[in-house]
Amino acid sequence: xxxxxxxxxxxxxxxxxxxxxxxxxxxxxxxxxxxxxxxxxxxxxxxxxxxxxxxxxxxxxxxxxxxxxxxxxxxxxxxxxxxxxxxxxxxxxxxxxxxxxxxxxxxxxxxxxxxxxxxxxxxxxxxxxxxxxxxxxxxxxxxxxxxxxxxxxxxxxxxxxxxxxxxxxxxxxxxxxxxxxxxxxxxxxxxxxxxxxxxxxxxxxxxxxxxxxxxxxxxxxxxxxxxxxxxxxxxxxxxxxxxxxxxxxxxxxxxxxxxxxxxxxxxxxxxxxxxxxxxxxxxxxxxxxxxxxxxxxxxxxxxxxxxxxxxxxxxxxxxxxxxxxxxxxxxxxxxxxxxxxxxxxxxxxxxxxxxxxxxxxxxxxxxxxxxxxxxxxxxxxxxxxxxxxxxxxxxxxxxxxxxxxxxxxxxxxxxxxxxxxxxxxxxxxxxxxxxxxxxxxxxxxxxxxxxxxxxxxxxxxxxxxxxxxxxxxxxxxxxxxxxxxxxxxxxxxx
Amino acid sequence: xxxxxxxxxxxxxxxxxxxxxxxxxxxxxxxxxxxxxxxxxxxxxxxxxxxxxxxxxxxxxxxxxxxxxxxxxxxxxxxxxxxxxxxxxxxxxxxxxxxxxxxxxxxxxxxxxxxxxxxxxxxxxxxxxxxxxxxxxxxxxxxxxxxxxxxxxxxxxxxxxxxxxxxxxxxxxxxxxxxxxxxxxxxxxxxxxxxxxxxxxxxxxxxxxxxxxxxxxxxxxxxxxxxxxxxxxxxxxxxxxxxxxxxxxxxxxxxxxxxxxxxxxxxxxxxxxxxxxxxxxxxxxxxxxxxxxxxxxxxxxxxxxxxxxxxxxxxxxxxxxxxxxxxxxxxxxxxxxxxxxxxxxxxxxxxxxxxxxxxxxxxxxxxxxxxxxxxxxxxxxxxxxxxxxxxxxxxxxxxxxxxxxxxxxxxxxxxxxxxxxxxxxxxxxxxxxxxxxxxxxxxxxxxx
Numbered sequence: 001x002x003x004x005x006x007x008x009x010x011x012x013x014x015x016x017x018x019x020x021x022x023x024x025x026x027x028x029x030x031x032x033x034x035x036x037x038x039x040x041x042x043x044x045x046x047x048x049x050x051x052x053x054x055x056x057x058x059x060x061x062x063x064x065x066x067x068x069x070x071x072x073x074x075x076x077x078x079x080x081x082x083x084x085x086x087x088x089x090x091x092x093x094x095x096x097x098x099x100x101x102x103x104x105x106x107x108x109x110x111x112x113x114x115x116x117x118x119x120x121x122x123x124x125x126x127x128x129x130x131x132x133x134x135x136x137x138x139x140x141x142x143x144x145x146x147x148x149x150x151x152x153x154x155x156x157x158x159x160x161x162x163x164x165x166x167x168x169x170x171x172x173x174x175x176x177x178x179x180x181x182x183x184x185x186x187x188x189x190x191x192x193x194x195x196x197x198x199x200x201x202x203x204x205x206x207x208x209x210x211x212x213x214x215x216x217x218x219x220x221x222x223x224x225x226x227x228x229x230x231x232x233x234x235x236x237x238x239x240x241x242x243x244x245x246x247x248x249x250x251x252x253x254x255x256x257x258x259x260x261x262x263x264x265x266x267x268x269x270x271x272x273x274x275x276x277x278x279x280x281x282x283x284x285x286x287x288x289x290x291x292x293x294x295x296x297x298x299x300x301x302x303x304x305x306x307x308x309x310x311x312x313x314x315x316x317x318x319x320x321x322x323x324x325x326x327x328x329x330x331x332x333x334x335x336x337x338x339x340x341x342x343x344x345x346x347x348x349x350x351x352x353x354x355x356x357x358x359x360x361x362x363x364x365x366x367x368x369x370x371x372x373x374x375x376x377x378x379x380x381x382x383x384x385x386x387x388x389x390x391x392x393x394x395x396x397x398x399x400x401x402x403x404x405x406x407x408x409x410x411x412x413x414x415x416x417x418x419x420x421x422x423x424x425x426x427x428x429x430x431x432x433x434x435x436x437x438x439x440x441x442x443x444x445x446x447x448x449x450x451x452x453x454x455x456x457x458x459x460x461x462x463x464x465x466x467x468x469x470x471x472x473x474x475x476x477x478x479x480x481x482x483x484x485x486x487x488x489x490x491x492x493x494x
Numbered sequence: 495x496x497x498x499x500x501x502x503x504x505x506x507x508x509x510x511x512x513x514x515x516x517x518x519x520x521x522x523x524x525x526x527x528x529x530x531x532x533x534x535x536x537x538x539x540x541x542x543x544x545x546x547x548x549x550x551x552x553x554x555x556x557x558x559x560x561x562x563x564x565x566x567x568x569x570x571x572x573x574x575x576x577x578x579x580x581x582x583x584x585x586x587x588x589x590x591x592x593x594x595x596x597x598x599x600x601x602x603x604x605x606x607x608x609x610x611x612x613x614x615x616x617x618x619x620x621x622x623x624x625x626x627x628x629x630x631x632x633x634x635x636x637x638x639x640x641x642x643x644x645x646x647x648x649x650x651x652x653x654x655x656x657x658x659x660x661x662x663x664x665x666x667x668x669x670x671x672x673x674x675x676x677x678x679x680x681x682x683x684x685x686x687x688x689x690x691x692x693x694x695x696x697x698x699x700x701x702x703x704x705x706x707x708x709x710x711x712x713x714x715x716x717x718x719x720x721x722x723x724x725x726x727x728x729x730x731x732x733x734x735x736x737x738x739x740x741x742x743x744x745x746x747x748x749x750x751x752x753x754x755x756x757x758x759x760x761x762x763x764x765x766x767x768x769x770x771x772x773x774x775x776x777x778x779x780x781x782x783x784x785x786x787x788x789x790x791x792x793x794x795x796x797x798x799x800x801x802x803x804x805x806x807x808x809x810x811x812x813x814x815x816x817x818x819x820x821x822x823x824x825x826x827x828x829x830x831x832x833x834x835x836x837x838x839x840x841x842x843x844x845x846x847x848x849x850x851x852x853x854x855x856x857x858x859x860x861x862x863x864x865x866x867x868x869x870x871x872x873x874x875x876x877x878x879x880x881x882x883x884x885x886x887x888x889x890x891x892x893x894x895x896x897x898x899x900x901x902x903x904x905x906x907x908x909x910x911x912x913x914x915x916x917x918x919x920x921x922x923x924x925x926x927x928x929x930x931x932x933x934x935x936x937x938x939x940x941x942x
Contacts, residue, residue, distance in 0.1 A: 021610055021838050028841040034575060036851030036924030037858055037931070041742055044873035045853060048713050048743040054617040058841015065579055068607070068835055072588040075603035079587030092497060093591050096543050102581070104561040105554025111768035112567050112904045113558065114896070120556030121767050134536050146629035146769065147824045149811070160671060182812035186821035190640075192671035195816050233523040263535060264521055265528045284497075288584075288828025289592040289604035290626070290788065292770035330667045334570055334632040334660040335768025343550070350549065353540030356495045358532045363498050365520045366508055373512045386523050409597070419597055424812075441499035442508060474599045477796040484793035484805040488782060490623045491613040
């Protein structure tokens with residue numbers, strides 16, 4: 001291990017082992033006390049009673065707290081340290097957002113309460129709907145999709161319905177650049193459409209000639225991410241949209257990378273027809289170890305008639321929920337959407353306002369370019385030029401010392417950082433996609449870059465054992481993923 | 495701006511180190527015609543933290559909520575008790591602010607919690623395996639229908655009319671762009687008639703979807719359905735709205751369900767005006783590789799110690815792309831942690847208490863109904879349909895109850911469009927006390 005470990009922020013302090021809760025070796029204590037009608041279920045349910053208990057252990061309150069607190073200490077989160085995951089946008093999650101989302105008048109509201117009893121929360125959701133449209137440059141927004149990939153599906157459903165309304169049922173081809181997120185083709189398939197991959201040009205951008213080759217009477221849509229997953233802006237965006245429209249198709253925007261543009265430029269102005277927005281990325285709602293997120297979709301006038309229901313409208317000072325709409329694609333979730341997530345997004349935008357919101361993109365792009373400029377002489381940069389809010393490197397120069405992206409990633413863990421996104425985008429070999437976001441200080445970025453430079457120097461010196469052995473410091477070392485997949489064990493057997 | 499750590503001199507130094515003098519030079523690759531004039535967006539002025547708290551407090555105070563009313567609303571979302579420990583655990587930054595556990599060595603906390611969640615959900619629903627959650631119940635139901643198509647290579651979906659109409663609408667919507675039949679079986683009055691469902695099954699049927707307890711809270715014997723599914727080689731999919739039921743009544747797995755889907759919101763997750771909630775998805779071991787969504791699996795590390803990873807990713811969109819089991823690339827991770835914490839606190843005994851109190855409250859309410867109001871027949875868990883003499887009488891009751899801060903139920907036609915306006919869907923949980931029921935019945939008497 002490195003002698004100058006103190007330079008970095010990792011700790012190797014107290015690490016407790018903690019058994020599975022099923023392994024705690026005593027019987028369940030007296031059950032938790034609960035309010036309510038202290039009686040037994042009606043006798044009509046006797047015939048249906050559970051014959052065997054579910055065998056859920058039941059720990060006392062102090063044991064439960066200790067169990068989960070210990071588990072939490074094995075996690076890296078954005079509150080624990082730097083999280084430069086490209087394409088994922090892990091930024092600081094303001095604590096006031098958590099506080100306001102838990103106000104009883106927002107957290108304990110039933111979705112089927114009468115409209116006059118929920119005017120406050122409807123107002124906040126409607127306000128956010130309008131702000132998202134304004135920020136993205138579109139006409140209207142649906143808050144229903146529960147996640148980014150769900151937003152993709154909803155966007156494509158609207159495109160499908162729009163084409164059907166034009167009498168163009170035949171159009172079933174969705175063009176997807178090879179740098180796209182894997183959800184794009186999967187979403188298209190769910191809409192009964194098929195995808196054709198468009199190869200990126202030598203600069204990592206969409207190649208107009210390549211695009212033209214695929215534009216014909218079958219084209220339903222182009223799904224594009226801009227800035228793309230290589231971190232570069234598709235500067236030909238106007239022409240790209242024009243070409244697709246001229247061919248009779250629509251342009252779907254994967255809004256995963258809106259953080260690079262917020263307050264500075266608007267996808268809706270560039271000719272896109274719709275865009276999903278990952279609110280957990282751009283608007284700081286916490287990711288929770290895998291969710292919840294939310295994937296609202298913004299649309300232009302072309303797609304507006306097809307928005308899903310229910311959706312919130314304002315008439316005078318009164319908010320109402322529209323449940324039916326003639327051309328709507330229908331309903332895609334049980335409720336209006338992940339309201340709790342939207343409260344946090346609303347609070348984040350409120351904190352910036354029109355006067356500061358562009359600083360999100362400015363600092364995010366500044367930080368990404370700064371990291372790139374500090375690392376570009378020691379790590380291979382596949383595409384030259386400015387990057388947007390994330391920068392792409394590869395392991396090409398480290399390969400000759402037998403070191404791969406995965407080794408670099410795991411070594412970063414020992415040095416106190418969450419690794420960058422690895423092996424994505426697929427268009428470059430050994431990809432490392434780094435996204436610092438706007439909420440990191442120069443001190444943190446310098447510390448991360450120092451760690452990356454140290455790793456590169458170790459490679460050059462042929463001192464690579466620590467890289468192959470990494471990580472050494474967390475509670476568990478490299479985990480055997482093949483074994484997990486070959487003989488899947490998803491539940492505990494006593 | 496308080497969330498941004500840079501000073502202007504930091505920014506200037508960083509720019510100069512890259513040979514730039516102005517920050518907008520970093521946006522030169524965006525054509526100038528698309529540059530928004532900075533500060534020109536139609537958004538309000540920035541708020542201070544105090545300003546944010548004030549704004550949201552004011553809005554929250556405009557809402558009535560389960561804390562200052564008596565909530566008899568169900569229909570898919572239920573006001574169950576959330577112990578303080580649950581919110582404490584999921585508020586810990588290490589759970590709250592972590593990403594998907596793609597680097598398992600520094601995500602063992604999330605991963606072990608997911609593994610524990612999967613285990614407890616499998617046990618509660620009586621199934622072999624569970625995934626690490628779906629968005630919510632309606633999309634989970636739709637995904638179950640899609641999974642059945644993959645497993646059976648057949649394309650006909652039969653769904654009982656007593657499945658929550660919202661789950662039916664979403665499922666129908668998901669299937670509408672794919673080839674195959676979608677058949678809804680009309681049910682008659684507020685319950686499930688399995689013989690009608692069974693009559694619709696044929697050899698082209700991929701799955702039959704029923705709800706248990708059904709949308710009206712009705713509980714019935716699922717055994718005949720298993721036989722019919724076997725006879726036609728189709729999958730038996732059982733949906734549910736309030737998972738707390740399985741603390742008391744027999745699990746869908748015990749009846750031989752192939753796939754079980756539903757809402758886990760009852761497990762320590764606030765109603766939050768509809769979300770985020772928790773979609774539960776469990777199935778038999780033999781269908782594991784066709785199950786959508788993320789799963790956490792047990793393995794060992796380089797030192798031979800037990801550990802956990804996300805696994806079976808070869809089914810997923812980032813590998814299989816258009817051939818993936820679904821387009822889903824997220825789950826409700828934090829909600830899984832909440833549910834795991836809740837179930838750990840409750841244990842079998844606590845879950846049984848929740849279920850008993852919830853069912854007992856409904857029983858008490860129904861026993862006190864005046865003769866002018868009838869409840870649906872048969873065994874019910876914690877939800878039923880009350881029928882009034884007329885829409886006017888029902889609405890008068892709803893209004894009277896409202897005066898006493900009681901949300902009396904959901905007018906059925908708001909969820910089930912073709913229902914006439916005489917019916918009220920009413921639900922009870924352990925949060926409903928005897929006194930609340932007395933007030934409910936008094937309001938009914940005042941209104942009549």
